[in-house]
Amino acid sequence: MIKSVILNSYNVLVNMAYILLSFVALLPMVQAFNSNEETGAFILNKNCPPSFELIKRNQKSSCQLVSQYQFYDSVQDRGLGGTQTSLPKHRGGFSPEQIDLGRYLFFDPLLSKDGSISCASCHQPDKGFSDDLDRSIGINGNKLARSAPTLWNVGFLDKFFWDVRATTLEEQAQGPLFDPSEMGNSPEQLLASLENNAIYLRLFSQAFPDQKAIELSQVYTAITAFQTSLISLNSRYDRYAHGYHQALSKNEIAGLNVFRSFVARCAECHQPPLFTNNQIAVIGTPEPEGMARDIGAGKTYNEEKLRGAFKVPTLRNIVKSAPYMHSGRYDNLLDTVKFYNDGRGNAVPEGEDMLLHWHISEPDLTDEEMQLIVEFLGSLTDESLIPSTPDSVPSGLAVIDKQYQIALKAKELKQKS
Numbered sequence: 006m007i008k009s010v011i012l013n014s015y016n017v018l019v020n021m022a023y024i025l026l027s028f029v030a031l032l033p034m035v036q037a038f039n040s041n042e043e044t045g046a047f048i049l050n051k052n053c054p055p056s057f058e059l060i061k062r063n064q065k066s067s068c069q070l071v072s073q074y075q076f077y078d079s080v081q082d083r084g085l086g087g088t089q090t091s092l093p094k095h096r097g098g099f100s101p102e103q104i105d106l107g108r109y110l111f112f113d114p115l116l117s118k119d120g121s122i123s124c125a126s127c128h129q130p131d132k133g134f135s136d137d138l139d140r141s142i143g144i145n146g147n148k149l150a151r152s153a154p155t156l157w158n159v160g161f162l163d164k165f166f167w168d169v170r171a172t173t174l175e176e177q178a179q180g181p182l183f184d185p186s187e188m189g190n191s192p193e194q195l196l197a198s199l200e201n202n203a204i205y206l207r208l209f210s211q212a213f214p215d216q217k218a219i220e221l222s223q224v225y226t227a228i229t230a231f232q233t234s235l236i237s238l239n240s241r242y243d244r245y246a247h248g249y250h251q252a253l254s255k256n257e258i259a260g261l262n263v264f265r266s267f268v269a270r271c272a273e274c275h276q277p278p279l280f281t282n283n284q285i286a287v288i289g290t291p292e293p294e295g296m297a298r299d300i301g302a303g304k305t306y307n308e309e310k311l312r313g314a315f316k317v318p319t320l321r322n323i324v325k326s327a328p329y330m331h332s333g334r335y336d337n338l339l340d341t342v343k344f345y346n347d348g349r350g351n352a353v354p355e356g357e358d359m360l361l362h363w364h365i366s367e368p369d370l371t372d373e374e375m376q377l378i379v380e381f382l383g384s385l386t387d388e389s390l391i392p393s394t395p396d397s398v399p400s401g402l403a404v405i406d407k408q409y410q411i412a413l414k415a416k417e418l419k420q421k422s
Contacts (some may be wrong), residue, residue: 047109047204047399049102049211052275054234055390067098070160072238073247074278086265086272088246092279094236096160096174099230102212107231108392109208110224115183115198115400117144118189124181124228125405127153132393133326134235139333140291144189150299157321160233163282167315167331168284170305174229175222177376183253192221199224204399230391237321238278240387246278255385260381263374271378274365280320280385286362287314288328290344298333298357308337310360323382338379346370 053059053068059320060069077091077199110116114123127141128134132155141153151167157167165177181187182195199205209219212227242261244252253261265272276282285302290313292298303312315331323329328336344352348367353359370378395404 015153028242040303047208049208051099051101052238054104054392056238057097057234058238059092060360064305068101068234069097069105070236072236073176074238074255086277088277090277091415093161093283096229096233098235099226100212103227103230104234106212107227107229109395109398110228111231112395112404113398113400114402115189115398116195116200118191118192118194119144120400120402122188123405124188125394126268127181127187128194129155129405130388130394132321135217137326137327139336143184143187145186147186149186151331152328154316154318155236155322155326156232157237158279158319161279162281164283164285164316168301168305169316173198174232175225178225178228178232193387195224195343196221196228196402202399206365207288208399234390234392236390237387239389240321240385243278243387245327245384254380256377257384260379261384263370264378264381269345269368269370269378270364270366273321274317274362281317283317285311285316286364287311287359288345288365289313289350289353289359289361290315290332291334293332293334296332298354299415301331315360320382321385322388324386325388338382342370342375342378348374 024347056071057070060067072092074090075091077089111124111128114120114126122186127136129136132311135153138148138152140148140151143149154167159174161173165174166180171177171180180192182286183192196219199209206219209216209223213223216223241252241257245258245261250258263269263271264275274282274284275287298313300312302314302316303309305311323338325336328334329338329341329403335344345365347367349365350359350361353361399406
């Protein structure tokens, strides 16, 4: 018993020291990872982003994620809502230059058909890498069918889009780029735009020194490299999980206990530490009024029993990415929690046959318990490793075009009125 107490105390001290040392070590790296685009130089970083270690093998350098979760070994037996659980394998191995090139491409409207929007138009860093809209708006100014999912921690996943129609980040990147309703570009035009830009010719040669010409595969690789650097694993919840119990308030701890209980079953699908199980589920979410039923993954797999199935989203930085569900049906977390609490199939229209996931039950939580869950979800916020938004991009176009955003808001208000 005494030995166990001593060991636990030692682990807590080690955890606290590890967190402190990691933070101190990251300070110079945060400065080092800021590019010099304000000078017009557009010099790619040779340093890895914060929380990544530069590894050199066979005369090549790559960035590898460093996280305290790597010391846990619980992939096979996570338990229900366990806190000290390990992470899936991270998709790393990209060079600092490839990551930084991906950052420029991500924010550059040059990637769209008419130069009006970029990847960051729908995945804005200050909005949880979403866009604050119930459903995103594409190049033609019309609303799309679904909301923009967050990109935090996508480097751990192997299923992408709400309907999981992509299994790699490279495949996922091509979806919005060439969808007529989203960015509307074509492979030929995208490649020509990059080849006709002297700055991008130089940057691509730095990021891919073994290849003489720009190739579309490099574009997908660079965007993937940047997205794998979007890490959020240092929230107050994480500090609590690593042994510092004062990181959470009394109410947040109570909310965590409700969240991972077998009554609420939230943690069955939103498994820590990613707070997603990277699976799909049919939960019977209601569609916005006037919209037809979105069958989701039922189309991807051509499977009737998956009609209305969607990817289980991460809850990391969830307070930053409202509204919620695949079509932005709920604009706040409490109403979202209430949907689950209102009973199995409560929003399935009469005559609609849906094979609801077995975890969807009738937990009959009290108003206080639902509010506690909402309070706990606030502890999952961590933007300490948020990347810097470029002041300018190689194309010279506006970064996250302000006029475009104003137009989106005006359109949104008009549609609500």
